[in-house]
Amino acid sequence: MNRVELRQEIKNLLAWDTSTTDTVANARLNEAILRGFDALATECPAALVPRAETISLPGTSTAATGANGTISTTDDKWVMVFNGAFAPTTDGTWNKLMYLEVNLPSTSGVGRTNRYQCREFWFNALTGKYYVSLDRPWTDGTMTGMTWNLIPLYIWLPNDVTSVQSVMRYGATGGPMQLKTITQAVAQSKVRNIYQSTAGYPTEIRRDFAQQMNAPLYAPPVEIVNDATWGNEPFGKFQYAFTYCSGYRSLSNMSPGGTPIPWQESAPSPVSDVITVVLNKNVKVTLPNVAWEENFGDATTRRYGRSGIYKRIYRKRISVGGGTNPNIESPEVYQFLADVEDTATAFIDDGSIVPDRSLRMPESQGYFGWSLYPTPTDYVEFDFRYTKRPRRLENDADVPEFDPMYLHALCYYAAAWQAHRDAALDVAATLQAKASEAIKRLQSTQANPTGRVTRKGMDPYGPYRGVPGVFKQVP
Numbered sequence: 001m002n003r004v005e006l007r008q009e010i011k012n013l014l015a016w017d018t019s020t021t022d023t024v025a026n027a028r029l030n031e032a033i034l035r036g037f038d039a040l041a042t043e044c045p046a047a048l049v050p051r052a053e054t055i056s057l058p059g060t061s062t063a064a065t066g067a068n069g070t071i072s073t074t075d076d077k078w079v080m081v082f083n084g085a086f087a088p089t090t091d092g093t094w095n096k097l098m099y100l101e102v103n104l105p106s107t108s109g110v111g112r113t114n115r116y117q118c119r120e121f122w123f124n125a126l127t128g129k130y131y132v133s134l135d136r137p138w139t140d141g142t143m144t145g146m147t148w149n150l151i152p153l154y155i156w157l158p159n160d161v162t163s164v165q166s167v168m169r170y171g172a173t174g175g176p177m178q179l180k181t182i183t184q185a186v187a188q189s190k191v192r193n194i195y196q197s198t199a200g201y202p203t204e205i206r207r208d209f210a211q212q213m214n215a216p217l218y219a220p221p222v223e224i225v226n227d228a229t230w231g232n233e234p235f236g237k238f239q240y241a242f243t244y245c246s247g248y249r250s251l252s253n254m255s256p257g258g259t260p261i262p263w264q265e266s267a268p269s270p271v272s273d274v275i276t277v278v279l280n281k282n283v284k285v286t287l288p289n290v291a292w293e294e295n296f297g298d299a300t301t302r303r304y305g306r307s308g309i310y311k312r313i314y315r316k317r318i319s320v321g322g323g324t325n326p327n328i329e330s331p332e333v334y335q336f337l338a339d340v341e342d343t344a345t346a347f348i349d350d351g352s353i354v355p356d357r358s359l360r361m362p363e364s365q366g367y368f369g370w371s372l373y374p375t376p377t378d379y380v381e382f383d384f385r386y387t388k389r390p391r392r393l394e395n396d397a398d399v400p401e402f403d404p405m406y407l408h409a410l411c412y413y414a415a416a417w418q419a420h421r422d423a424a425l426d427v428a429a430t431l432q433a434k435a436s437e438a439i440k441r442l443q444s445t446q447a448n449p450t451g452r453v454t455r456k457g458m459d460p461y462g463p464y465r466g467v468p469g470v471f472k473q474v475p
Contacts, residue, residue: 154369
């Protein structure tokens with residue numbers, strides 16, 4: 001059932017008689033559907049369909065024995081340099097993921113270790129060395145020859161993931177992961193500290209703590225650039241928005257359209273004005289210099305352009321105006337277009353990029369870090385099965401992502417919200433009660449598909465009721 005059919009069902013429940021072309025009524029009903037989704041996801045998480053995602057992590061790297069060289073400070077307090085043969089990964093997959101532990105000399109205090117979340121790794125061809133930028137400045141003065149550890153402490157999952165049902169570890173030592181709370185982990189001393197060995201493969205996972213990237217604050221200005229060739233994308237009317245991102249998940253696990261997935265992504269910016277493109281015109285999208293805002297925009301510093309943040313641009317097609325390949329859809333949703341570095345202040349859309357229709361602009365509210373125990377020594381791959389709050393319906397052809405058995409409950413919740421908005425409180429209460437009744441009926445059916453309730457246990461001598469310290473037979 002798509003959004004058009006959902007609107008009609010709500011109108012039926014409320015005895016509305018509005019035209020299907022009434023844009024004001026349709027907008028109100030679309031909002032009611034969104035609120036109905038929120039209510040259904042909150043009251044009945046079982047209605048959400050499970051998703052599967054593969055996430056891989058590199059192993060821990062260490063120079064505690066000196067085999068990988070050492071690390072030193074530089075003339076920039078946000079940047080450190082690796083000495084020796086060690087070569088970190090510089091394709092973005094370690095950015096935001098890896099934590100750097102630097103072991104200070106004994107003269108600074110026995111066991112003194114500084115820990116940083118790594119912004120970005122890169123290689124400088126002029127010096128022939130690898131560098132890393134830090135999430136905050138180094139404050140212990142000039143130091144050289146320090147040992148270090150690089151550790152993937154957390155897997156970042158969006159905080160709209162409502163529950164994780166299972167995590168499977170793959171490989172020669174594969175198996176199911178135990179899902180625990182961080183409180184259990186601390187009580188059992190199963191959390192990593194700087195003295196703990198990282199040897200072994202992970203057997204436990206738990207939700208640890210949250211992070212949220214600051215979102216862009218303004219709508220990107222757009223303008224037409226004259227006398228420029230437009231590519232093979234058909235021209236037409238467009239709108240643009242963007243997000244801030246850090247890092248990439250494994251490049252072997254991209255979107256179906258071939259786009260890397262960020263480790264973290266901010267909420268989107270306000271959207272741009274609508275702009276019309278015709279043949280031989282391009283669009284210039286003006287962007288903020290986030291590197292400067294992060295204090296990584298001074299070209300005289302070593303950290304210039306190494307904030308670990310990039311801008312991800314999304315474009316919404318409103319119409320197809322003509323040109324090459326005109327027989328395409330105009331879904332009116334924001335789809336991924338391009339990634340732009342932190343120092344760039346403009347992006348030129350010249351029609352040469354085909355948007356990734358499998359990757360829509362997210363509604364990110366932040367991320368939870370899921371920690372592992374033990375911390376992985378070697379590369380490890382996981383299959384996550386989880387549920388998350390359903391994606392909002394952005395156009396009339398969109399179909400809700402939930403178990404279709406709960407369709408009536410969704411419609412009741414949406415209609416109840418609309419009735420409440422119209423101050424028809426008795427109607428709203430009745431519809432909400434019907435939604436709750438439908439959910440309870442479906443839950444009772446799904447909890448016990450046989451329809452039979454039994455207390456018979458597996459013991460051959462009959463059913464037992466457990467009493468602390470005693471097994472008492474039930475007559």
